[in-house]
Amino acid sequence: MTPLLDVRDLIVDFPTRRGVLRAIDRVSFDIAPGEVLGFVGESGAGKSLTGAAIVGLLTWPGRIAGGSVHLTGERIDTLRPDRMRRIRGRRIGTIFQDPLTTLNPLLRIGHQLTETMLTHLDLTATEARRRAVVWLERVGIPDAPRRIESWPHEFSGGQRQRVVIALALCAEPDLVIADEPTTALDVSVQAQIITLLKTLTRENGTAVMLITHDMGVIAETADRVAVMYAGRIAEIGPVAAVIRHPAHPYTDGLMGSIPTVKHKAERLRQIDGSMPRLDAIPAGCAFHPRCARAFDRCLIDRPGLLAAGATQAACWLHAPEAPHG
């Protein structure tokens, strides 16, 4: 079966005066229809950029410098801007981080909803309006027929994110890229929003690319997870396997830094050092300066994704001839 989204060796460059910065370096993954693929990593690891590159919304001067993106078999990274526009919203929806800034403050939310639907779907204005009310009800806005006339500032943060979700889903896309959908929200609201996103996408059979740095959200929501480090995928695999048996030393470090209810550690483990800057990514494995288990090969050769139990990890420890297996 062709995957819904197939990203192969994606490279994103930022040309600057002092040379080209490679922000995404040969990232490959695929998403099946209806699947939820989580993306975790530190700030600047390239999670959001990967999402932006897929929908063709990289901010200038960033550009795709290599690789390919296929959506149900059709190559979309080379499409003309107008063809790509028709895919955004209609085939791939996007949810952004901060609901306080993602809604146009000067347009009623009903207008923003109907405009999105009328752009992509063959509807009459009356039908679009009826559906807009239904969408508001589906995302849990009470008194939807009246609230549709409201302005964005008349909603709370959590409600606004509900409206954003309605906007992202209203043209019935096959895939939603949710870029830190709960990060800007109150902790008490986060769970509600994630549950809502899960329910709606499951009902519609929408696949989700869930970008977050919250492992808890991933554990609860995602089918598979990709761990990103310095613009590369360090490890990718089923959520349970990655959490219980992390195969990459970086993933292992990440999991160790999450407090658990069972083991009340005095101090949380942390990974020494910090992620390299884009202009100083080490040769070989980008993680090797911080890795306790690095050996000669890690300093020279960059590892590709290697099978490691149930997951795949970009780590030479999993090469057949590795010293410590």
Next chain:
Amino acid sequence: MFAFAASRLLQAIPVLLTVGLISFALFAFVGDPVTILLGQDHTEAQRLEMVHRLGLDQPFFIQFAYYIWAALHGEFGISYRLAQPVSRLIAERLPATLELASAASILAIAIGVPMGVYTGIHRERWSSRLFMAVSLIGVSLPAFLVGILLILLFAVSLEWLPSFGRGTVVPLTSWWTTGFATWSGVRALILPAVTLGLFQMTLILRLVRAEMLEVLRTDYIRFARARGLTDRSIHFGHALKNTLVPVITIIGLQFGGLVAFSLVTETVFQWPGMGLLLVQSVAVADIPVMSACLLLIALVFLTINLIVDLLYFVVDPRLRASRDP
């Protein structure tokens, strides 16, 4: 909204009284009206008699109260130079200035806003760079030079347009004469309107461009793109509206400026408006006219400010919510 308008009107009263005080003080400090009226040769008795007749022996604030009372009834005294009631002089001149300022404003908005949007959207195009370079000339060339150059080219060399005056005017009311009704009146309006509007046009162009660049970077524009809305809708439906608040402010203030400071343009083109009247009055210290002009200009500014404030409410729903529960 009504309460807001009322409070703004109340705030205008002290401003007008202050300006009235300054314009009234002109009589006391710029020349001696008694000497001006009686000439150099007069007896002390004649002088005292005149001082009494003019009420100049009254205390300052009584005189000021009389002045304000008269001004409220449209009485500004008699012009020293033309020996006519100031109110009638101004009433005859005001339409010419208002028509010129309106034509200049409409020209500036009709060209400045679309060009600002264009250069903001396509900032990399060579045509945008050309517009920006030309607009720099518009901002930096003084009006008298532009006017003289235009006269030289279109009136003297090409002989397409008249170089001075209002052409044939048609009376609309007892005192309002319009140049819009005849071909000759419209032709006479073109060169002065271009001269007066050029600076505003380039200012609006640059302001709209800067605001567009700002707005196009916001999250809600990114989200609009991510929903696959058309460029046309994003630029004009979503972005332009968000640039309007500062643009309206500047256009409003500039219109006040056009009315108040059209004197250079009016002098160059011998345009029979308020500016020309003011220049001629200053030359011979015609204080009643000067003080009346001062008050009128203050009134124009206050009126425009009020209109601008009310327009904010129309544009931005957030203000309606915070100020008018």
